Amino acid sequence: MRDAGRAPEVDFDVLAHRTLAANDAAWAGLRDCPVAWTPHHGGHWVISGYEAVAEAFRDWETFSSARTDPAVSSITISGARLPLLVPEELDPPEWHPVRRVLAALLSPQAAERLRPRARHWARVGIDRIIGSGRGELVGDLIFPVPAAVTLEWLGFPEADWPVFSHAFHDAAAYPHDTPEYRAAAAAGAAVLGRVTEEVAARVAEPRDDGLTAIACAEVDGTPIAREMAEALVFMTIGGGVDTTSALASAAVLHLHRHPDDRARLLAEPDLWDPATEEFLRVYPPARTHARTVTRDVEFGGCPMRAGDRVLLSEVAAGRDPEAFPDADRFVIDRFPNRHLAFGAGIHRCPGSHLARIVFRELMGELLERIPDYRIVEPEVVEYPNWSMIGGWAALPVAFTPGPRLGP
Numbered sequence: 001m002r003d004a005g006r007a008p009e010v011d012f013d014v015l016a017h018r019t020l021a022a023n024d025a026a027w028a029g030l031r032d033c034p035v036a037w038t039p040h041h042g043g044h045w046v047i048s049g050y051e052a053v054a055e056a057f058r059d060w061e062t063f064s065s066a067r068t069d070p071a072v073s074s075i076t077i078s079g080a081r082l083p084l085l086v087p088e089e090l091d092p093p094e095w096h097p098v099r100r101v102l103a104a105l106l107s108p109q110a111a112e113r114l115r116p117r118a119r120h121w122a123r124v125g126i127d128r129i130i131g132s133g134r135g136e137l138v139g140d141l142i143f144p145v146p147a148a149v150t151l152e153w154l155g156f157p158e159a160d161w162p163v164f165s166h167a168f169h170d171a172a173a174y175p176h177d178t179p180e181y182r183a184a185a186a187a188g189a190a191v192l193g194r195v196t197e198e199v200a201a202r203v204a205e206p207r208d209d210g211l212t213a214i215a216c217a218e219v220d221g222t223p224i225a226r227e228m229a230e231a232l233v234f235m236t237i238g239g240g241v242d243t244t245s246a247l248a249s250a251a252v253l254h255l256h257r258h259p260d261d262r263a264r265l266l267a268e269p270d271l272w273d274p275a276t277e278e279f280l281r282v283y284p285p286a287r288t289h290a291r292t293v294t295r296d297v298e299f300g301g302c303p304m305r306a307g308d309r310v311l312l313s314e315v316a317a318g319r320d321p322e323a324f325p326d327a328d329r330f331v332i333d334r335f336p337n338r339h340l341a342f343g344a345g346i347h348r349c350p351g352s353h354l355a356r357i358v359f360r361e362l363m364g365e366l367l368e369r370i371p372d373y374r375i376v377e378p379e380v381v382e383y384p385n386w387s388m389i390g391g392w393a394a395l396p397v398a399f400t401p402g403p404r405l406g407p
Contacts, residue, residue: 006037007302013040014288014311014387023287023386027316028328034320035300044290044309045302048316050323050340052300056291056312058345062299063291063310065347066091083192085238086231088347095346097219098232102350105213111353114153118358121148122365123405130369133401137375138394142248143169143241145362149354150240154233155202155209160194167191168241173393175384195233199226210236239351243285244358246391250283251363253395254330256375261332266371272364274333276356281318281339282330285355288313288388289343314340315390373399 010033017023027048030036034049047053056063067089087098104110125145129135147165156164170184202215203226214232217224224232255262265271293308304310317340321327324334342349349355366373374397381394 006043008033008036010036010038010046011040012036012038012046014046015041015385017386018384019382020386020390023390024315024319027313028319030316031320035302037302042309044311045293045304046311046313047300048313048320049300050317050320053312053314053317053340054344056299056310057289057340057343057347060091060346062294062297063312064091064294065089065289065291083234084231085235086228087350088235092346098224098228099346099350101214101217101219101224101232102236105210106350106354108353111357114149114354115357115361117152118145118149118361119365121145121152122362124148125362126365126369127404127406130402130404134396134398136394137252137397138169138245138249138392141362141366142252142395143245146244146248146358147241149358150237153210154236155207155211156194156198163187164191164194164237165241168238169245169393172242172383172389172391173381191237192230192234195230195237199230199233236351239349240354242389242391243349243351244355244362246285246389247279247283247355247359248362249392249395250390251279251359252366252373253375253380253392254279254283255367256373258330261330262367262371264332266367269364271332272360274335274337276360277337277339278330278332278334279359280341281324281334281337283390284314284318284339284341285390286341286343286349286388287315287386287390314343369402369405370397370399373397 010030012026012030017026030046030048034047034052036046038044038046047056065088067084087095087102090098122145125141129140135141143165144162147161151161151164167184167187167190170180171188174180174184198211199215202209202212206212206216211233214224214236215229217229219225219228255265261275265275289312291310291312293304293306293310295306297304318324319327323338342352376396376398379394379396381392383389383391383393
């Protein structure tokens, strides 16, 4: 039934667009309505303009991240059931002490100390395929490298790494009604089981690793609750694996399709810093986040009510021509570049520094050692849904074989 109090109304279904191109086009269609109501999925507000998205991200008191329904995650309109995402689904005051745990572990200085390991695992990944002249970059490199960096730092045994990597990749790579997705869901449950085991092991016998730092952290002067520590570890794994992998997939395909950009990065390595920010603007790994309105408020000229659901679009904000000149074009040396790919405000991604480092080392190693790679376009497989996390299920590649660097 149409609600006359919700205006302007748009016919926008975030789950309806099955390709990157279709999803981008749908968001572009909302540029004249930076704040609007859609009746789809129970009805919710869609915020797509840069300034409006930034303001909503920062105003956590009005646009809450806290999970209001214990059965449904508050970060996706699809209603996918996920474990509590910590600290993403907490608001102050519960948010403060938990966020401080991650802030110390993933500070710029702490992330920089992991750069040599990111370079190491990128080289190991390239070594696995460089002699053959062919590979599948998502499975051979783009997921395994961020997973290795994250899981090694946390302290999970190496036998767990491929299991965890496949669980997160397959959950996004297959439609929800397929046997492959059901297998990924089962693997995700196994990941949760391993997290529980390893957190308990660190409480019993602390080590010098990230798991111990989380499992033995103190919150308000008392040991962190076991369930909270497990949720924090799970969120750290997901963020470490998914975010960088989605960004690297987009960059690999972009540089295949835009050889001039690839040539400039090869000739001018100093461009990597602005290029990384432009990849984040144009291809944000997390394309949307959801919030819940906590009070009756007028926002962007629209009357919102307490309890309303709101979808914030990082990807639409990044294409707002009022914030970014020539917004639909990838500009490799764009500056300034105040994109919202990692969010804004208190819930800004705590792993953003590490994500940039792993991305830079992975992409730099790929371009340096396989500069002539060619994506086999007919065999490219996109994710089946671009509503929240963007990415590719498969990126087959061919190139001139080269030498391995390590044993």
